[in-house]
Amino acid sequence: MPRRARLPQVLLPLALACCALAPLALAGPAAAQVSDDVVRIGVLTDLSGPYADSGGKGSVAAATMAVRDAGGRVLGKPVEVISADHQNKPDVASALARRWYDVDRVDAILDLPVTAIALAVQAVAREKNRTVMITSAATQDLTAKSCSPVSSHWTDDTHALTAGTARAVYERGGTSWYFITVDHAFGAALQKQATEVIQGLGGKVVGTSRHPIATADYSSFVLQAQASGADVVALASVGDDFIKAVKQANEFGLMTGRQTIAGFLVYVTDIHGLGLPVAQNLTFSSVFYWDQSDETRAFAKRFVEAVGHMPTKIHALIYTATRHYLKAIEAAGTDEALAVNKAMRAAPVALFGQSATLRADGRLLYDTTLWRVKTPAVSKGPWDYYAPVRTIPAAEAFLPMNPACGG
Incomplete structure (x- = not known):
């Protein structure tokens, strides 16, 4: 038999050491790279206020x-999911985020309705080097200005909500517009960005009415919009303000008249609360609707069983973001925030059969759809809206990336 080759004497100790360490190298890294031996996801949402239907317990269920x-x-x-109510207060949200990251060892926070809350938690996440996935707040500043390598923005931002809708409505004959706008920064941003698109296409804004938050009487604003002769009456508000404006627009015949009534931030739960006789013909854009495809219908069926009503686009995006985050941890081999967010940006996003990608600045890119609310005569039953x-x-929907946010 041939004699076995022997290692030189000087290499023998090194070879023995490598052999001894080999089992650790093969068995250890995956387990060692998960902090605290658990991945914790925190849903920071509105559990009791005006955004509880569009987010709330449904957000927790989706995650x-x-x-x-x-x-x-x-x-x-x-993997654990925890939740808390931020009470729509930025200081409460910021304090909760700090406690979650520092004490409860939460790895990622998501949901975050309200612009000021999302910006506050995004700043904490950047400071703590922890992941934040914003699926509710819509300001484009979350990627255009205050971007972060550990932050991602999943829902339609203010530019997508307005620019895509304004262009699509304009191309269908809506060349003149009248705005009924809530008088705060979010409403002003919606109107400003829609106006830029309308005027850039050659259209015009013939008038504007601004109202304080929580206005009870919209009749004067609705009558001015009706008398303006505008092709489109745009409701640049959200939540209870939007719902009340639609109800009073219906009372004055706008919802069934010749004018197109356009909304910007609209949820299926809003339409359900209003009812089709009131909400019919309202036009808006959204990335998700429960009856869009076999995948959305299957998700919606399970969601209804858990929550009791159809999912909003926020719920769908929370489900999508959570699945993508967990896949990225697997791909990165760690739950360390920078590595995971890099992996999130490198992989395609599974958005209920739609093509979607996370851009380098954390902006989720996808095609969206312009919808019109059905009339009662056309609807086939509950939630067929x-x-x-x-x-x-x-x-068309999203702004180009700010080069400063491409790192």
Whole structure:
């Protein structure tokens, strides 16, 4: 038999040391790279206020569904979902985020309705080097100005909500516009960005009415809009203000008249609360509707069983973001925020069969849809509310990336 080759004497100790360490190298890294041996996801939402229907307990349920569908574990370690009510107060949200990151060892926070709250928590996440996934607040500043390598913005931002909708409505004959706008920064941003698109296309804004938050009487604003002769009456408000404006517009016949009534930030729960006789013909854009495809219908069926009503686009995006986050941890081999967010940006996003990607600045890019609310005569039953008008390509909806946010 041939004699076995021997290692030189000087290499023998090194070889023995490598052999001794080999099992650790193979078995250790995945487990060692999950901090505290658990991945914790915090849903920071409105559980009791005006955004509880569009987010709230449904947001918690959506994140929990995503974790269960991922098997409840990542890199061999358990995944937990916790939640809290930020009471729509930025200082409360900021304090909760700090406690979660510092004390409760939360790895990622998501949801975050209200612009000021999202910006406050985004700043804490940047300071603590922890992940934040914003699925509710809509300001484009979250990526255009205050971007962060550990932050991502999943829902339609103010530019997508207005620019895509304004262009699509304009191309269908809506060349003159009248705005009924809530008098705060969010409402002003919606109107400003829509106006830029309208005027850039050659259209015009023939008038504006501004109202304080929580106005009770919209009759004078509605009558001015009706008398203006504008092709489109745009409601640049959200939540209770938007719902009350639509109700009073209906009372004065706008919802069934010749004018197109356009909204910007509209949820299926808003339409359900208003009812089709009131909300019919309202036009707006949204990335998600429960009856869009086989995938959305399957998700909606499970969501209704858990929550009791159809999912909003926020709930759908929370489910999507949570699944993508867990896949990124697997790909990165760690729950360290910078590594995970890099992996999130590198992989395509599974958005209920739609093509979507996370840009380098954290902006989720996707085509969205312009919808019109059905009339009662056309609707086939409960929650059958939306009819598609046209697709709005991502290039129309979203701003180009700020080069300063591309790192």
